[in-house]
Amino acid sequence: MKTKTNLFFLLALFFITPAMHSHNTNSGSSSKNMNQLFKEFSKKEGVERVNLGRVSMGFVRLFTGIKGVSEIEMLDFSDCCPRVKDRINREIISLRDADYETLISVNDEGERVRILVKLKNDAIRELIVMTAGNEPALIRIKGKIRPSEVENIMNKSNISKR
Numbered sequence: 367m368k369t370k371t372n373l374f375f376l377l378a379l380f381f382i383t384p385a386m387h388s389h390n391t392n393s394g395s396s397s398k399n400m401n402q403l404f405k406e407f408s409k410k411e412g413v414e415r416v417n418l419g420r421v422s423m424g425f426v427r428l429f430t431g432i433k434g435v436s437e438i439e440m441l442d443f444s445d446c447c448p449r450v451k452d453r454i455n456r457e458i459i460s461l462r463d464a465d466y467e468t469l470i471s472v473n474d475e476g477e478r479v480r481i482l483v484k485l486k487n488d489a490i491r492e493l494i495v496m497t498a499g500n501e502p503a504l505i506r507i508k509g510k511i512r513p514s515e516v517e518n519i520m521n522k523s524n525i526s527k528r
Contacts, residue, residue: 400463400482400494404439404504407454412446415439423509432518434489434511441504451502458498466494476500488512 398406408415418426418438427433443451459478466482477499484492490511497503 398457398461400461400466400492400506403457403461404441404506407443407450407457407504408441410443410446410450412443412450414442414445416442432515434515435507435509437506437508439504439506439508443502451500454502454504455498458496458502458504461496466492 407413416439420436423435423437426435443454446454455478458480461480463482466484468480469483470479470481472479477497480494480496480498482494482496483490484494491508493507493511495503495505495507
């Protein structure tokens with residue numbers, strides 16, 4: 367499922383991003399916004415947090431040529447107790463942050479994937495990947511990612527040839 371989801375995600379970004387507007391179409395509200403969700407759950411016992419800041423991303427850029435990404439933050443809940451996993455799963459499913467647009471939402475065999483974007487001036491400023499299920503995770507990619515850079519990433523990963 368992960369390979370299919372990654373492929374679908376990158377293809378969707380390539381074709382949909384240029385047509386997207388900077389306004390939001392999500393409705394409803396949640397008690398938490400995205401920043402609160404990351405902040406609260408990064409402190410839970412058993413959560414593995416990895417953050418690649420500007421300096422780290424500078425080194426990544428040197429070796430990969432990928433431009434526009436300034437920070438990546440990942441929260442892995444694999445080693446958390448069932449109570450924490452249940453809570454994050456509920457939050458992932460119900461989260462509605464007015465600053466983000468849902469790009470993709472997939473429900474497959476009890477696993478859920480949501481990909482949200484925050485757009486500004488025809489660039490992706492944040493991309494959030496949330497997975498709910500047996501192994502929940504949150505990934506936040508910050509930067510100023512242009513649609514042309516998404517195409518470059520796809521070309522480098524040979525996705526179009528698969």
